[in-house]
Amino acid sequence: EIVLTQSPATLSLSPGERATLSCRASQSVSSYLAWYQQKPGQAPRLLIYDASNRATGIPARFSGSGSGTDFTLTISSLEPEDFAVYYCQQRSNWLFTFGPGTKVDIK
Amino acid sequence: EVQLVESGGGLVKPGGSLRLSCAASGFTFSSYSMNWVRQAPGKGLEWVSSISSSSSYIYYADSVKGRFTISRDNAKNSLYLQMNSLRAEDTAVYYCARSDTAMVDGTFDYWGQGTLVTVSS
Numbered sequence: 212e213i214v215l216t217q218s219p220a221t222l223s224l225s226p227g228e229r230a231t232l233s234c235r236a237s238q239s240v241s242s243y244l245a246w247y248q249q250k251p252g253q254a255p256r257l258l259i260y261d262a263s264n265r266a267t268g269i270p271a272r273f274s275g276s277g278s279g280t281d282f283t284l285t286i287s288s289l290e291p292e293d294f295a296v297y298y299c300q301q302r303s304n305w306l307f308t309f310g311p312g313t314k315v316d317i318k
Numbered sequence: 319e320v321q322l323v324e325s326g327g328g329l330v331k332p333g334g335s336l337r338l339s340c341a342a343s344g345f346t347f348s349s350y351s352m353n354w355v356r357q358a359p360g361k362g363l364e365w366v367s368s369i370s371s372s373s374s375y376i377y378y379a380d381s382v383k384g385r386f387t388i389s390r391d392n393a394k395n396s397l398y399l400q401m402n403s404l405r406a407e408d409t410a411v412y413y414c415a416r417s418d419t420a421m422v423d424g425t426f427d428y429w430g431q432g433t434l435v436t437v438s439s
Contacts, residue, residue: 212380243424247363247426249363254413254429254430254431254432255413257425257426260425261425267427298362298363300363300365300424301424306365306377306379306380307424308365309363310362312363
């Protein structure tokens with residue numbers, strides 16, 4: 212099983228600041244990595260797929276990068292609606308796994 | 319508009335069974351692979367199972383293999399999860415999620431709102 216580690220566990224920032232979230236895989240997942248956003252009481256929402264492709268309707272302030280074992284989700288300027296939990300997820304093999312999540316909260 | 323609506327959750331005793339359903343609308347259901355993902359209370363996301371558009375390919379997480387069965391009825395635009403031999407650790411919100419391909423590909427582009435399964439005596 213490929214294990215995903217996310218850091219930091221919590222990121223405290225103010226609106227307008229830049230957020231940088233990290234996801235590391237226990238072995239290479241090539242570019243088969245996605246990012247999801249989840250707000251309390253809501254279902255997750257796909258933000259980024261295959262490491263750097265924005266999903267339909269996702270604002271340009273969200274961007275993804277990386278390949279192999281190290282990946283980054285960047286939110287260029289936090290909007291009030293961006294405070295949420297973010298999960299990375301790999302699809303390199305048929306045992307799809309998620310990271311434990313990074314909570315982005317208001318400083 | 320893509321809509322996925324789960325149902326069938328509830329309280330069940332350890333060792334019991336439950337069948338979840340997911341009603342799909344707003345897209346050609348028979349052309350897309352489908353998935354179940356769960357989330358224990360206050361915890362992260364865990365992939366459970368996936369099925370290709372024609373049911374030819376099916377995959378399970380090790381934690382549910384041999385106890386859960388995924389299926390679909392393309393004529394009824396519905397996805398199912400039969401859960402047997404339930405354990406306390408199966409307690410979670412179960413989400414139905416679509417993948418944007420006919421084959422299982424592990425990217426989940428649309429999600430339902432989930433249905434809560436509680437396993438407790």
